[in-house]
Structures are given as C-alpha cells and as structure tokens.
Amino acid sequence: MENILVTDNVRHSVWILYALLTFLTFLGWGMKLREKNVDNFLVRLKTFWKIVVFLTIAFSFNFLTTVCLLAFISYLALKEYFSMIPTRNADRRALFWAYLSIPVQFYFIYIGWLNMFFLLIPLYLFLLIPARMAIVGETKDFLKSCACIHWGLMVCVYALGYVCVYFIQTFKTPLPQGALGCVLYILYLTIFNDFMQYVFGKTLGKNAITPKVSPHKTWEGFIGGVLSTGVISMWAAPFLTPLSSLEGFFVGFGLACCGFLGDIVMSSLKRDLGIKDTGTILPGHGGILDRVDSLIFTAPLFFHYISYFYN
Secondary structure: OOEOOOOHHHHHHHHHHHHHHHHHHHHHHHHHHOOOOOHHHHHHHHHHHHHHHHHHHHHHOEHHHHHHHHHHHHHHHHHHHHHHOOOOHHHHHHHHHHHHHHHHHHHHHHOOOHHHHHHHHHHHHHHHHHHHHHHHOOOOOHHHHHHHHHHHHHHHHHHHHHHHHOOOOOOOOOOOOHHHHHHHHHHHHHHHHHHHHHHHHHHHOOOEEEOOOEEEEEHHHHHHHHHHHHHHHHHHHHHHOOOOHHHHHHHHHHHHHHHHHHHHHHHHHHHHHOOOOOOOOEOOOEOHHHHHOOHHHHHHHHHHHHHHHHO
8 A cells, every 4th residue: 555645845734724723713712702703613613623634644644545535525425415316216226336436436546547537437337327227117307317316426426536536647747746735735725715705705795796506606705716816826836736836826716716616516506406505414514515516626627737737
C-alpha cells in the first residue's frame, strides 16, 4: 500500500486551515458570550471540524485509506440521492448494480486502471442499467428511471471519484507538491468559494441571480465570491500546484464559476423534489450532496485542465 506524498507546503497548508478553524471557533464563542445569535454558525463549524479531522486522518495513512474513504462518501451520497428521488419497484435490480459499481469503480482507481475508470459509468453502466431494467419488463416511466439512476451515478460516483484520480495519473511535468497538493487546492478553493459567496450574499446581496432556483443567491454574492476566490488562488496555486500566480487567478476564477453552477444544479434538484436539504447526516450543513455539490463540477474540470496542460 503506497503512502501518499506529503510535502512541507502541504503540511503548512493544513496547519493554516487548522489555525483558521481555531480562530473562527474562538470568534464564535466570543460572539455567543456577547449574546449574539451564532448557534447555527457554531453547529456548522463543529461539523466542519469533524470533516477536516476525518480527511486529515485519511490522507495521513496511505492511498488505500483514501480510496476507501472516497468510496464510502460516494456510497452515502448515492444512498442519499436514491432516498430522495422517486423509484419504481421494478428498479430494485438496477439499483443493486448501481451500488455495486461503487466498489468496482474505486477498485479500478486503486489499481491505477485509468481508462476503465473513465468508461465504467459513462459507457458500460449506461448500457447495463437500461438493459437490466428492460429485462424486468416494466415500461411505464422507463426513460425517467434510466435517466435518474444514471445521473445519480455520474454525480455521486463518477464525479467524486476524480478526487482520487489525481493520485494515479502520471504527469510529464511533475507536480511539485504531489497529487495531494492538487487535491487540497481544489478542496480549499471549493470551500472558500462557497463561504465567500455566502458572506458577500448576506452582507451585500440585493439582486437575485436565479430567483426561481435559489432566491438567496445574488449577483453580489456570486461576483464577490469568484473574485475573492481568484485572488486567494493567486497565492494557493504556486504553493500547492504547478500553476503560476497569474494562471492561478484565472483558474480560481473559472473554478469558482463552475462551483456556483454545481450549487444551483443541486438547488434545482431539491426544488423540483420539494425538499430543503438532501439529508441530515451533517448537522448545520444538511446532507452529503449539500456539501459536495460544487465539488462534483470543480474536481473533474481541474483534473482535465491539469492533465491537458501538464501531461
């Protein structure tokens, strides 16, 4: 089992994150002592602490641990998704194959079979799922069920799998901080973008950007979030990735826009289903899909950007 390369810059970035969380925790406690209404903020922060510690432990061991962690998260996300969408009794056999694809997909990642990772869900499951459903013989809502199951696999298994794929891709231009540097970069930017869009939206937001999808998303929040993410990326990119500061700004700007798209896509799904959160597993945050909605866009796109320009 191969250990994950952890450079000094990666260690420093993790310590910076812990220092920031500690500062926010003391800030929240101080505001509560002044009788400010920060209970929801503290609940969300407590959950975020657990997430960060959980990820730190996973990345501190070896690649197998990381793959198992992401496979487990994919399972929780897919289970959460299937619990939301309407499914037919005839779909049970197809759902079995959908769940079975998780260990198979992440096994291909672990052994480094990159081509099969790219093809299993978009091609082979795309063919297998409707074929298995057709054998059952139930034709009512057949197309709708096929689309729902396959979209769930693309989001919950295929897209999230890209977080692990950085570790098995061979780059002609070596990654100065290893694959973990790129993974932390994309995680930090995605989280920072969500946070800054929330802050700017709450403080300056007046003009809704998608009123029918998410009335609380504003142009002010969107612009403030993507610009601040681009600026922080100017520092983070050369620190964790092979990107220069200037390239980092434009990449960070683009990833922030993509993260926003992931957010409103999941919001559209929840509004269509008439629910507020995708689950309750993360107190203060909602469900797994509520937290990874931006990542399902940013992780694959950044991987293909790095692969194209540095491979």
